[in-house]
Amino acid sequence: MLTHTGLMLNAFKHKFHLLQRLKSTSTIFALSSGLGKCGVAVVRVTGPETKQAIIKLTNLKALPQPRTALLRSIQHPVSKETIDKGLVLWFPGPHSFTGEDSCEFQVHGGLAVINGILDALGSLPTYKLAEPGEFTRRAFLNGKLDLTKVEGLADLLNAETEAQRKQAFLQSEGALSKLYEKWMHALKNSMANVEAYIDFDETETLEHGIIEEVVKNIESMLKEVTAHLCDGRRGELLRNGVKAVILGEPNVGKSSLLNLLCQRPASIVTSIPGTTRDVIDVTLNIGGYPLILSDTAGLRNDTKDVIEVEGISRAKDIYKHADLVILMIDLEKYVSWLKKYNLSFVDYIQQYTKDIGIPYLLNSNSEVLPTKRFIIVVNKTDLLCNERVKSLSLSNVVKLSCKSEEGLNDLLDTLKKELQVLCGEPSKEHPSINQMRHREQLILCQRHLEKFLNEAAKQQSADLVIMAEYLRRSLRDFGKLVGTVTSEDILDVIFREFCIGK
Incomplete structure (x- = not known):
């Protein structure tokens, strides 16, 4: 039976062997500031022969003071031609990002300059171009980061919204x-x-x-x-994006809403029912939260068009896996139904969702209580003015005109609130x-x-x-x-x- 000490020793030996394999590799270098023209480019070097990079490329007789920028002419070690003048920084291990001897060359960001620096480093013995993530991998194996911090760093590089950035930074x-x-x-x-x-x-x-x-x-x-x-998988939803789907009958304004939210004609809009056949996805930033929004085919049971039937099937499949549903209603149809039956809005929602094949539940107070998180959008408010419609006060019901954009801010506020509930607020005290x-x-x-x-x-x-x-x-x-x-x-x-x- 392994004791506690034995278990820790085995883990240490395993990591030690990985580290030994790493130490047998070359000194690595890479452009760290991204591709393309820029004002300043940063080229990083790390590994056992890092000192040679500074000495060979700058002609310095002694290494500069650690973590102090030094302006030097940088030359090719073979041709002796000056490539550029830039800043050189020296980070002796273990007090560096990787835990090894490291340095940086901060030069002008022209492509020819960058290629010249990379070629100069590549001419040094035992030097090689770094693979993706190799600097961070060495930081992990040298005990500078654990895996959760490494993953947080990767998420920080990929973060597209403020909430994603905050969660990744905290991690x-x-x-x-x-x-x-x-x-x-x-x-x-x-x-x-x-x-x-x-x-x-x-x-x-x-x-x-x-x-x-x-x-x-x-x-x-x-x-x-x-x-x-x-x-509730808050952290995963924030990291990967909340999946939302727009559902409703044909011609209620689903594609118009998608275009309105992404501010471009991503989906085709016509007066012909059943225009949208396939699922159209866009990625949005709503109040700092990531939203993956899908426009879908209009849901109806009376079509015999094979392609539209397939589109409806895909829409319902997307619904099953969605985190948030935006249910769209045509105000004109609702008012006509109201005049005919004079029943409540909740009754209409119950019948509407039944007709389009989307399960819906009601709680004991006869309030809308869906099986998923829903936002109900009553569209085409520019066409009618009805007192019963004005008085709608159910939670998560937004009155909107996709044509005039009236009510858009209310929808964005409601979306943000839903995303806050689904993703939570990243915090140091309660990480997800x-x-x-x-x-x-x-x-x-x-x-x-x-x-x-x-x-x-x-x-x-x-x-x-x-x-x-x-x-x-x-x-x-x-x-x-x-x-x-x-x-x-x-x-x-x-x-x-x-x-x-x-």
């Missing part, structure tokens, strides 16, 4: 790491106490109630882990899970903690060795989460999403 700064490290520390203490009880109970006097205290601590941790998992990999490892940990407590519930017949094994497996699950236990396959998946030079 890159260790918001998730601190939470998981707290649980790991508690697990280590609990496992050490159980193993000490196994090893020394028969030979030495141990503090009374050790196992009972461990069980109490694990119960508390399990509640925290379960609460962390039961977050934002990757499926995290969720899978936490679920495994949760199961092992539950098995530990189930075994402990047997009391006198409980097997302490089995209990210790469940704690050990939980700790290993956390190790895979933060990267103290990992494999090259996992690393390849994570780092291949990075750009070259990061």
Whole structure:
């Protein structure tokens, strides 16, 4: 049976072997400031021969002061031709991003200058162009970042909205790491106490109630882990974007609404029913939150057009997987129905959704209570003025004219509120899970903690060795989460999403 120390030693050995493989590779370099013409370009170098880059390209007799910018002419080490004049910065390891000796050349951002610097570095022995994410990979293997921070950094590079940026920055700064490290520390203490009880109970006097205290601590941790998992997938929705679908009968203004929100003619609009056949997606930034909005075919049961039937089928499939539904209603049709039946708006919604094949529920107060989060858009308000329509006050009902754009701000405000509910507000104190990999490892940990407590519930017949094994497996699950236990396959998946030079 592996002890707590043995488990940690194995994890250390595994990471040590990965690090040794890394150290046997070349010194790497890459453009870190992005492709294309720019005012200033940054070329980064890291690895055991970094000092040679500074000496060979600048003719300096001694290395500059660490983290101090030095203006120098930069020349090609073979042709001795001056390429440019720029800033040189020296970051000796381990006090660098990668933990290795590193440097930067900040030069003018012309393509010829950048190519000249890269060619000069490539002419040095043991130097090679970095692969995507290789700088960050070395930072991880050298203990400068754990995997959750690495993933936060990748998300920060890919963030397109303010809320995404905030969540990614908090994660890159260790918001998730601190939470998981707290649980790991508690697990280590609990496992050490159980193993000490196994090893020394028969030979030495141990503090009374050790196992009972461990069980109490694990119960508390399990509640925290379960609460962390039961977050409505807020972090994942924010990271990947909230999927929203526009649904309704033909010619209620679905495509007009899509065009209005994205401010371009993304979808064809005509007066002919059934114009939209396929699903059209656009990605929007609504109040700092990412929204992936889909326009769909109008829903009706009386069409015999094979293509339109397929479009309707796709619309309903999109609905099943949507996080948010925008249900559109034609005001003229509603008013005609109102004059005929004189029933409530809720009654109309119930009948309308039944007619188009979208399930809807009502609560005890006869209020609209959908199976998904819904926004109801009553379109074409520019055509009619009806007192019953003016008095509509159900939550998440927006009166809109896609033609005059009246009511657009109300819709945007309602959308933002829905997105805030779905995605939450990123915070340092309550970080959210934002990757499926995290969720899978936490679920495994949760199961092992539950098995530990189930075994402990047997009391006198409980097997302490089995209990210790469940704690050990939980700790290993956390190790895979933060990267103290990992494999090259996992690393390849994570780092291949990075750009070259990061």
